[in-house]
Amino acid sequence: MPDTGTVKPERHHSVCPHDCPSTCALAVERIDARTIGRVYGDPDNAYTAGVICAKVARYAERTHHPDRLKTPLRRAGPKGSGRYTAITWEQALDEVAEAFLRAEQRHGSEAVWPYYYAGTMGLVQRDGINRLRHAKKYSGYFQSICVNLAWPGFIAGTGALRGSDPREMAESDLVVIWGTNAVATQVNVMHHATRARKERGAKIVVVDPYRNATAEIADLHLMLRPGTDGALACGVMHVLFKEGFADRAYLAKYADVPDELEAHLATRTPEWAAAITGLPVQQILDFARLYGRTRRSFLRLGYGFSRSRNGAVNMHAATCLAAVTGAWQHRGGGAFHNNGGIYHWNKTMIEGLDLVDPSIRMLDQCRIGAILTGEREDLKDGPPVTAMLIQNTNPMVVCPDQTVVRQGFSREDLFVCVHEQFLTETALMADIVLPATTFLEHDDVYQGGGHQYIQIGRKLIEPVGESRENHFVIRELAKRVGAEHPGFGMSAWELADWTLKASGWPDAATVVAGKWHDCQPDFRHAHYLDGFKFPDGKFRFAPDWSKVGKQVAGMPRLPDHWEVIEAATDEHPFRLVTAPARNYLNSSFTETPTSIAREARPTVLIHPEDARELGIAEGGLARLGNRRGSVLLHARIFDGVQRGVIVSESVWPNRAFIEGKGINTLTGADSPSPNGGAAFHDIAVWVRGETVPAIRTHAEEVSA
Numbered sequence: 289m290p291d292t293g294t295v296k297p298e299r300h301h302s303v304c305p306h307d308c309p310s311t312c313a314l315a316v317e318r319i320d321a322r323t324i325g326r327v328y329g330d331p332d333n334a335y336t337a338g339v340i341c342a343k344v345a346r347y348a349e350r351t352h353h354p355d356r357l358k359t360p361l362r363r364a365g366p367k368g369s370g371r372y373t374a375i376t377w378e379q380a381l382d383e384v385a386e387a388f389l390r391a392e393q394r395h396g397s398e399a400v401w402p403y404y405y406a407g408t409m410g411l412v413q414r415d416g417i418n419r420l421r422h423a424k425k426y427s428g429y430f431q432s433i434c435v436n437l438a439w440p441g442f443i444a445g446t447g448a449l450r451g452s453d454p455r456e457m458a459e460s461d462l463v464v465i466w467g468t469n470a471v472a473t474q475v476n477v478m479h480h481a482t483r484a485r486k487e488r489g490a491k492i493v494v495v496d497p498y499r500n501a502t503a504e505i506a507d508l509h510l511m512l513r514p515g516t517d518g519a520l521a522c523g524v525m526h527v528l529f530k531e532g533f534a535d536r537a538y539l540a541k542y543a544d545v546p547d548e549l550e551a552h553l554a555t556r557t558p559e560w561a562a563a564i565t566g567l568p569v570q571q572i573l574d575f576a577r578l579y580g581r582t583r584r585s586f587l588r589l590g591y592g593f594s595r596s597r598n599g600a601v602n603m604h605a606a607t608c609l610a611a612v613t614g615a616w617q618h619r620g621g622g623a624f625h626n627n628g629g630i631y632h633w634n635k636t637m638i639e640g641l642d643l644v645d646p647s648i649r650m651l652d653q654c655r656i657g658a659i660l661t662g663e664r665e666d667l668k669d670g671p672p673v674t675a676m677l678i679q680n681t682n683p684m685v686v687c688p689d690q691t692v693v694r695q696g697f698s699r700e701d702l703f704v705c706v707h708e709q710f711l712t713e714t715a716l717m718a719d720i721v722l723p724a725t726t727f728l729e730h731d732d733v734y735q736g737g738g739h740q741y742i743q744i745g746r747k748l749i750e751p752v753g754e755s756r757e758n759h760f761v762i763r764e765l766a767k768r769v770g771a772e773h774p775g776f777g778m779s780a781w782e783l784a785d786w787t788l789k790a791s792g793w794p795d796a797a798t799v800v801a802g803k804w805h806d807c808q809p810d811f812r813h814a815h816y817l818d819g820f821k822f823p824d825g826k827f828r829f830a831p832d833w834s835k836v837g838k839q840v841a842g843m844p845r846l847p848d849h850w851e852v853i854e855a856a857t858d859e860h861p862f863r864l865v866t867a868p869a870r871n872y873l874n875s876s877f878t879e880t881p882t883s884i885a886r887e888a889r890p891t892v893l894i895h896p897e898d899a900r901e902l903g904i905a906e907g908g909l910a911r912l913g914n915r916r917g918s919v920l921l922h923a924r925i926f927d928g929v930q931r932g933v934i935v936s937e938s939v940w941p942n943r944a945f946i947e948g949k950g951i952n953t954l955t956g957a958d959s960p961s962p963n964g965g966a967a968f969h970d971i972a973v974w975v976r977g978e979t980v981p982a983i984r985t986h987a988e989e990v991s992a
């Protein structure tokens with residue numbers, strides 16, 4: 289970072305674009321037209337409240353990283369070799385367009401598959417790729433990697449993806465942080481929860497399979513087996529009914545089948561739940577009674593406990609607690625997962641929705657391995673995919689069943705263009721690599737998932753090298769492949785402004801002037817006091833799963849433990865959770881030196897007694913395997929898990945592992961109910977101790 293002397297750099301409002309529920313309001317130091325300094329959380333924003341994570345506070349490290357891509361590149365060696373030659377933007381865009389036109393000529397437009405995700409959460413830069421695909425009838429893209437288990441589970445009971453104002457956590461007497469490692473993944477939750485503790489003596493309960501940084505500071509940690517939250521929720525509700533904590537008047541007015549639920553729960557005793565979750569009976573009773581007698585009890589439901597094959601059922605079961613006690617009626621009470629349902633966007637211009645052709649096939653993001661290796665069912669009996677444009681995602685690291693993903697990307701007849709900030713492992717498989725701007729180098733509009741603000745982030749510095757925003761690439765390709773839509777003629781700013789106005793929000797200039805727009809619905813609406821979002825206004829204990837997904841066979845009618853997880857067996861006695869690493873964000877920040885130094889190396893946490901039986905010592909090597917493959921990494925002996933549960937904080941690049949195979953080698957790509965996705969924390973494996981010659985850590989490699 290340049291020396292700024294004694295003059296304080298000016299601070300500018302911005303928005304964190306990363307795939308994190310917090311979508312923090314930022315104050316960014318701008319040192320000059322090309323350089324940023326430190327990044328702060330905006331203290332005036334009621335949700336951010338001046339708090340941001342360490343990795344974004346030092347964003348200068350990422351923006352000004354020497355490895356930022358600076359020019360377009362053309363592959364000059366085998367796929368994956370990393371041999372590239374620099375070319376001009378004109379050459380690069382012409383070649384991509386030619387490849388797309390060629391693919392279209394040979395196999396039809398569906399042979400081209402634009403592939404993207406939420407590396408940036410800006411609506412224009414993230415979703416604009418859809419305008420190109422709709423205009424050209426390229427293959428559709430079914431997003432499934434992140435929210436497809438969680439959201440249907442929440443909506444199943446409430447009818448809508450929204451809940452109590454997340455800021456109300458500060459006014460709660462009991463905050464239950466369930467399946468989210470908030471200290472690491474959405475630090476602002478902790479700000480509001482610890483305020484409640486300081487100001488009101490609130491209790492903080494964490495439900496999580498390992499003693500993560502959030503559990504460390506909890507009053508009570510329910511350290512259950514992964515994939516057993518449905519059983520926990522049922523055991524708790526059994527006690528709530530039995531011991532008089534159920535609000536019968538509320539249930540009569542606001543719930544569908546409370547009597548049937550009560551009868552169903554009669555056999556779901558705390559003892560039953562203890563046997564499935566591995567928790568002590570007394571702990572389940574203590575939690576149930578604490579929850580039952582606290583009116584202002586706030587369920588802060590994360591994504592983690594939904595990343596199991598029964599995750600949607602577990603999410604629904606957890607939401608049922610607030611209906612049983614009627615906690616929804618109280619300030620600081622109820623439940624919150626994500627606010628997606630409060631926004632009413634008109635994305636016609638951004639995504640070209642007026643051009644949608646429903647006959648075009650949709651290809652599943654998580655099934656990319658099967659799709660690229662030609663599985664007929666995944667291709668919907670259509671043509672092979674022979675050309676791709678990839679923006680804001682790194683499937684060669686983050687997608688399940690990596691062995692098959694790698695096979696697919698290795699196909700010689702597949703043309704891939706990757707638009708990236710760094711030479712990721714996906715970019716390494718590309719024929720053409722295009723350099724991308726970061727959020728500080730372009731305009732966009734953002735909505736909060738974990739809160740309720742719309743914000744705009746403006747371009748603050750000049751693009752690094754020759755990097756260009758996503759919207760530029762989409763426009764330029766549109767010109768070259770003959771795609772037409774008014775959206776291609778607008779700037780990112782104009783698209784943001786049009787979209788805000790067409791959606792009934794204030795225009796872009798107004799949002800910028802006020803720094804953000806607060807979209808919080810009023811108390812009655814947020815707490816469903818005028819009814820849940822169904823015609824009869826009643827919460828669904830017995831949801832119609834077919835309303836939230838297509839694969840519903842076998843899903844239980846009422847909250848339960850649904851035994852479809854990858855259970856431990858004699859052959860695969862361990863259950864692996866691949867929870868997020870604090871200093872990484874998915875695969876991002878795995879390039880910044882401070883993050884790498886703090887995470888050190890790919891590691892698996894193993895219970896001391898399991899480690900002893902396996903003959904694995906602290907810092908020793910462990911091989912984890914199942915029928916999908918095996919990975920070799922270092923072990924840490926850790927007593928903050930149940931026996932039989934292991935945790936590997938993720939997502940390290942494959943190349944950071946000793947044998948170049950990363951953790952998602954072990955993850956299944958089978959599509960869970962009711963709506964697809966990936967069960968990243970639901971992996972059965974065997975574990976073996978192993979010895980190999982000393983090998984440098986990733987951190988050592990990077991600094992070497």
Ligand SMILES: Nc1nc2c(c(=O)[nH]1)N[C@H]1C(S)=C(S)[C@@H](COP(=O)(O)OP(=O)(O)OC[C@H]3O[C@@H](n4cnc5c(=O)[nH]c(N)nc54)[C@H](O)[C@@H]3O)O[C@H]1N2
Pocket residue numbers: 307308309434466467468469470472473474495496497498500513514515516517589590591592593594595596865867868869870871872873874875938939969
């Ligand atoms: N530092 C950091 N922040 C991130 C990310 C990151 O990778 N790193 N990723 C971002 C993204 S894309 C997302 S979607 C969010 C997700 O953030 P979260 O909502 O926190 O969800 P997860 O990250 O999947 O997992 C969180 C916790 O769930 C626990 N868990 C796993 N299985 C179970 C289970 O069966 N039951 C229960 N109760 N808990 C379980 C894990 O042990 C972990 O501690 O975070 C975002 N923020």
Ligand SMILES: Nc1nc2c(c(=O)[nH]1)N[C@H]1C(S)=C(S)[C@@H](COP(=O)(O)OP(=O)(O)OC[C@H]3O[C@@H](n4cnc5c(=O)[nH]c(N)nc54)[C@H](O)[C@@H]3O)O[C@H]1N2
Pocket residue numbers: 307405406407408413433434678679680681682683686687707708709710712724725726727758866867868873874875876938939951952955968
């Ligand atoms: N084992 C395991 N695997 C997981 C998970 C897990 O918990 N465990 N979590 C899963 C989850 S929840 C998710 S959401 C996925 C996410 O996985 P990814 O989609 O890969 O997530 P990111 O790392 O957020 O973003 C990917 C890339 O976007 C790039 N990028 C950022 N901004 C821009 C931009 O403006 N333009 C362009 N062109 N590129 C940009 C970044 O440089 C980064 O390389 O990973 C999943 N994979």
Ligand code: SF4
Pocket residue numbers: 304305306308309310311312340341342344345473474475476873
């Ligand atoms: S907590 Fe999340 S939204 Fe906030 S700065 Fe960090 S990554 Fe960005």
Ligand SMILES: [Mo]
Pocket residue numbers: 307433434435
């Ligand atoms: Mo995610």
